[in-house]
Structures are given as structure tokens and as C-alpha cells.
Amino acid sequence: MADEQSIIIKRLTKCPHCAHGGAWKVAFADFMTAAMAFFLMLWVLSGVNDDEMKAMAEYFRDPSVIEASPNVLVKSKEAGQSSNSVIDMGGFKDAPQHSEDDGKLIDAAEKKAEAAQMLDLKQQIDQKIDQSPELKDLKNQLKIDLTPNGLQIQVLDDRKKPMFESGVDLPKDYAAKLLEQVGQVLSKTQNRISIAGHTDSSSYHSNAAYTNWELSADRANAARRLLIEGGVNPKKIAQVVGLSDTVPFDKENPYNPRNRRISIVVLNKEAEDRLKSLSDAPGVEDLSKDLSKSPETQTTTDATKPQVNPVQEPISPPVTGTPASH
Numbered sequence: 001m002a003d004e005q006s007i008i009i010k011r012l013t014k015c016p017h018c019a020h021g022g023a024w025k026v027a028f029a030d031f032m033t034a035a036m037a038f039f040l041m042l043w044v045l046s047g048v049n050d051d052e053m054k055a056m057a058e059y060f061r062d063p064s065v066i067e068a069s070p071n072v073l074v075k076s077k078e079a080g081q082s083s084n085s086v087i088d089m090g091g092f093k094d095a096p097q098h099s100e101d102d103g104k105l106i107d108a109a110e111k112k113a114e115a116a117q118m119l120d121l122k123q124q125i126d127q128k129i130d131q132s133p134e135l136k137d138l139k140n141q142l143k144i145d146l147t148p149n150g151l152q153i154q155v156l157d158d159r160k161k162p163m164f165e166s167g168v169d170l171p172k173d174y175a176a177k178l179l180e181q182v183g184q185v186l187s188k189t190q191n192r193i194s195i196a197g198h199t200d201s202s203s204y205h206s207n208a209a210y211t212n213w214e215l216s217a218d219r220a221n222a223a224r225r226l227l228i229e230g231g232v233n234p235k236k237i238a239q240v241v242g243l244s245d246t247v248p249f250d251k252e253n254p255y256n257p258r259n260r261r262i263s264i265v266v267l268n269k270e271a272e273d274r275l276k277s278l279s280d281a282p283g284v285e286d287l288s289k290d291l292s293k294s295p296e297t298q299t300t301t302d303a304t305k306p307q308v309n310p311v312q313e314p315i316s317p318p319v320t321g322t323p324a325s326h
Helices: 023-045 050-061 100-130 173-186 212-230 269-280 284-292 295-304
Strands: 074-076 081-083 142-147 150-156 193-198 237-242 261-267
Touching: 100 142, 100 150, 100 173, 150 173, 173 212, 173 261, 193 212, 212 237, 212 261, 237 269, 261 269
Parallel strands: 193 237
Antiparallel strands: 074 081, 142 150, 150 261, 193 261
């Protein structure tokens, strides 16, 4: 009996309110949550293209780029422009939003394309003149510039080689051919065209009814006819004006022969809109009609209008003079 081992039995007493030692379950739940989030991210990224991936990378690199707009996720530091590319995460699509920057970018692109078109017209005119041995000598009398109003083509006069007969609107043969060649090139453009005639300060006699104003307007109209003969659509002519000697080419010498010129402007969109706004403005006749419709104006006019018989004066023929040089 003394050699037998004692058997000790321990009985555990269960405590319903004591801790069960399950802290590992919390850690396991955190791990499963992180794993689910990781695999969910991999699943989302599997359907993202390279551009959207760059957008997300740029966002995490510089989150401040979205402060201006909730839809802007990419900002190009090289071009200084933003992109409205939004990563499609499903769900309902928001209505498209157009910012002022979008409008400015569109306007800038249109102006750039329009300027490129104007430069192309300039190259075509230069090439056209170079191909003609007769007109090649007139190249120094042809000045082409890109201005804020569009492409300006100026046909300048010269003391040794005038473009028009003295004092009249009859162009020389080489001037007529030059304007027709210019018209052939301008016939390809969809922009509208403005034509202005200019003279120097050499005036007619003081009692002459035909002045530099009429002469500059007639020469501008003669240029219009030659451009149309070259192929320009008559409906593309926006205006034909005579400016006399008010806009000299040589401001220091108003008698310089180069002040006698024809100015042709291929109008850009801004210049055409400005010209249209001027033509749409109410004139004196429109204002007079509006005033005549007023009851008070009609009563006052009827009471104060004198009863006289109209008198027709004979129209005398204009007196022409001979200028020193035009």
C-alpha cells in the first residue's frame, strides 16, 4: 500500500462572471477586416486604367489640388492646367459642371486656331506673289501683319509705282492683278472681310465737292470689286469705308505717298462681334421713330409744327477739282 501513488483530482470551479481569455478573437477580427479591405482595394484597382491610376497617385501626392473644386483630381504642373477627370466609382452620375476656367480654355484654343489660320493665309499670299514675276516687284508695297482685329493686308502706294490713277478710283493694271490674287487666297477663308481706303493729306481745291473722303471710299469700293473678281464671296464683305487722311501710315509725314493705301482686314471673331454690335446699335432714325410713337411727343409736335409748303431746291452737279497727288 505504501508503494502505490496517490491520485490527486483537481476540480475547477466555474465562475460565470470571470473573463474567458478570448482576446485573440478581437485581434483575429481586426485581421480579417484589414484583409477584406485589402482584397476589396485590389478588386477595385483591377478595373482602373492608367489615367485614373495617375489621378489617384497625384491626389495622394498633393491633396490640395481638389480644394478649388470637388471634381478636380488632377493638376498638371507642367502645363498649369487642371483636368476634370473623375474616377467612376459606380452609383449615380452627377450632372456635368462647367467652370469659368473651361470657358477660358476653350476661348484660348479657338484664338490659337484662328491665329494659325491667319498665318496660313499670310503664307499663301506671300507664295502667290512670289510665283508671279510681274507682282514680285510689288512685294515691298504689300504689308501683311497679324493685328488684334485679324490679318491686316495693306496695299501701299509708291511715288514711282502708284496703285491708282491720280485723283480717281481707277486702279493700275498691276494693282488690279495684285488685288485679284489676294482675293483668290481670301476666297478660301470663312471669316468676314473689312476694306478701308486711305489718302494722304494732299487736298482738293477748297471749293471742290469731291474730297479725300469720297476718293478713299471709292477706292475702297474698287478694291472690293477686284476682290470679288478674285473669288471672294460678296456676302463675306463686312464693311467698305473711306477714312480719308485720318489714319496715316506715316504719322510723321502726312504727305508721304505710302499713306495712300488700301487696307484689307480678315476679321477674327472678336472684331466681327464688335462690328456687329455697332451695326445693331439703334441709329438716329430708330430713336426718332421711338420718340414719335410717344403720345406726349405727338401732341407737342402737332401743336408746334408749322404749316409750310415743302420747297424743293435744285441739285447742282458736283464741282470736281484736281488734287496735287492722291
